[in-house]
Amino acid sequence: MTDADPWLVVGLGNPGPEYAANRHNVGFMVADLLAERMRGRFKAHKSRAQVVEGRVGAPGPAGRRVVVAKPMSFMNVSGGPVTALRDFYKVPVSNIVVIHDELDIDYGALRLKSGGGDNGHNGLKSITKSSGPDYHRVRFGIGRPPGRMQVADFVLKDFSSAERKELGYFVDRSADAVEALVIEGLERAQSTYNT
Numbered sequence: 001m002t003d004a005d006p007w008l009v010v011g012l013g014n015p016g017p018e019y020a021a022n023r024h025n026v027g028f029m030v031a032d033l034l035a036e037r038m039r040g041r042f043k044a045h046k047s048r049a050q051v052v053e054g055r056v057g058a059p060g061p062a063g064r065r066v067v068v069a070k071p072m073s074f075m076n077v078s079g080g081p082v083t084a085l086r087d088f089y090k091v092p093v094s095n096i097v098v099i100h101d102e103l104d105i106d107y108g109a110l111r112l113k114s115g116g117g118d119n120g121h122n123g124l125k126s127i128t129k130s131s132g133p134d135y136h137r138v139r140f141g142i143g144r145p146p147g148r149m150q151v152a153d154f155v156l157k158d159f160s161s162a163e164r165k166e167l168g169y170f171v172d173r174s175a176d177a178v179e180a181l182v183i184e185g186l187e188r189a190q191s192t193y194n195t
Contacts, residue, residue: 005065005092007065007066009069009097010027010071010085011069011070012024012028012098013075014074022157022158024155027099028070031070031099037056040068042070048073049069049082051067057179057182075126076123079128093135097135098138100137100139100140103151106143107141108170110138110170111139112177112186112193113186124137136181138181140170173193180192180193
């Protein structure tokens with residue numbers, strides 16, 4: 001891995017307007033904000049993903065090369081597009097960052113880590129199966145479902161009106177965390193953003 005190697009930042013979600021505001025699509029929300037910050041527009045890529053290419057960090061060539069992607073497959077088969085992008089852009093697995101919803105963390109809390117299990121998350125399971133576990137994760141807490149609600153129903157529901165009041169702030173903070181991870185490395189980003 002060198003500073004010249006590109007980074008692949010993948011926001012997980014499900015394609016289609018009916019899923020856009022779901023808890024499961026928070027990865028797409030963060031990816032959209034990162035693309036906006038890079039002043040880029042998503043374009044269809046042959047890997048079955050939408051991508052934006054740009055830089056983060058210092059302006060001009062000093063910035064880190066980043067490809068922000070949203071797989072256009074469904075969540076549970078995200079591994080295919082991620083592998084195709086990894087190969088196309090020649091990104092080392094250690095330069096892949098996956099942004100995803102996390103049930104075992106309170107709403108709005110963030111945890112950055114590298115490697116590990118998939119914790120029952122089908123998107124991570126698919127990516128790990130195709131690329132191995134040694135990629136970075138930006139885990140966006142959505143909390144546990146209330147009462148007896150099934151996990152699958154909970155993640156495919158929109159954020160509640162109370163949650164939406166703070167959602168913009170948490171998405172913004174997640175985008176900051178991704179940029180810090182790419183520019184400063186995992187440990188420094190963890191010390192600033194892990195909650």
